[in-house]
Amino acid sequence: MRIDILTLFPEVIKPFINASILHRAQQDGHVRFFVHDFREYSEDKHRRVDDYPYGGGAGMVLKVEPVVNALRGIDPDHEAVRILMSPQGLVYHQKKARTLAENTSLLILCGHYEGFDERIRDYFDMEVSIGDYVLTGGEVPALVVIDSVVRLLPGVLNNEASAVEDSFSEPLLEYPHYTRPRTFEGKKVPDVLLSGDHAKIAAWRREKALERTKKRRPDLYEAYRKKENS
Numbered sequence: 001m002r003i004d005i006l007t008l009f010p011e012v013i014k015p016f017i018n019a020s021i022l023h024r025a026q027q028d029g030h031v032r033f034f035v036h037d038f039r040e041y042s043e044d045k046h047r048r049v050d051d052y053p054y055g056g057g058a059g060m061v062l063k064v065e066p067v068v069n070a071l072r073g074i075d076p077d078h079e080a081v082r083i084l085m086s087p088q089g090l091v092y093h094q095k096k097a098r099t100l101a102e103n104t105s106l107l108i109l110c111g112h113y114e115g116f117d118e119r120i121r122d123y124f125d126m127e128v129s130i131g132d133y134v135l136t137g138g139e140v141p142a143l144v145v146i147d148s149v150v151r152l153l154p155g156v157l158n159n160e161a162s163a164v165e166d167s168f169s170e171p172l173l174e175y176p177h178y179t180r181p182r183t184f185e186g187k188k189v190p191d192v193l194l195s196g197d198h199a200k201i202a203a204w205r206r207e208k209a210l211e212r213t214k215k216r217r218p219d220l221y222e223a224y225r226k227k228e229n230s
Contacts, residue, residue: 001031001103001153004080005142006038006070007110008049012139022147025156034074038109041069050113059114067109067120080107082124083145085138086116089127092145096128100145101152108145110138171224173213175205 005013016022017033025031039047043065050060071082081103090096100106109124121127130141151157178189192204214221 001101001150002034002080002105003031003146003150004034004036004074004105004107005110005146006036006067006074006108007137007139007142008037008039008112009110009137009139010035010037013110013143016143017146021156022150025150025153028155030153030156031150036070036074038066038070041073042066043069053114057114062111062113062116062120064117064119067116068123071107071123075105075107080105081126083108084121084124084127085110085129085141085145086127087129087132087134089129091132092128092130092141092148094148097145097148098152100149106149108138108142110142112137171213171220171227172209173217173220175209175212 007013013035017026017035022031022033026033039049042049042063048063049066050062053059053061071078075082081100083100083106085108109120128141128145130144135141178193182189182194190204192200195201210221210224213224
């Protein structure tokens with residue numbers, strides 16, 4: 001997969017994509033990252049990418065020209081799925097991550113300032129939000145999308161089952177995990193996990209996933225029940 005990131009702050013993006021699983025995914029050839037400072041595509045002699053909003057108002061607005069220039073320079077044939085990180089977009093979830101992971105090329109724009117020229121929307125395939133809150137810019141949301149997608153690519157995780165069993169891979173939270181020591185300050189690992197009986201372990205994990213989801217995310221639990229009863 002190829003992922004292009006358009007940002008005004010490459011220094012925010014680069015350390016993250018060059019560490020941990022994302023770094024290994026690049027080394028193993030599963031993904032290629034290209035980080036672009038779209039200020040380089042500004043037609044302004046001072047490389048400005050923002051301006052005051054027509055009609056007045058607080059803050060600055062991202063201009064359309066440098067963004068479109070960047071798109072045409074980087075993805076001239078519109079081969080990538082173009083994603084605009086925006087608080088007005090559809091809320092991101094695991095199902096969308098799986099859908100995006102099926103593509104060969106993604107291009108993500110990290111917004112900034114008060115907002116962006118409305119005409120920018122016409123050049124993107126989708127708008128994505130990671131939640132109902134406001135951040136300084138789109139870099140952190142873009143990294144959330146990137147991390148969630150890349151870990152789903154075949155061969156990226158050492159244990160392929162990890163991606164399947166993660167929370168939200170189905171409408172249930174993940175079951176509890178334990179590791180050594182067996183007892184810590186009087187708190188013991190459940191005996192069933194030490195039994196070697198894989199059927200019983202699977203049943204216990206399923207039961208605990210249901211219990212946890214019902215308690216912590218009743219909305220997900222109800223969605224699961226409807227799916228099972230349909």
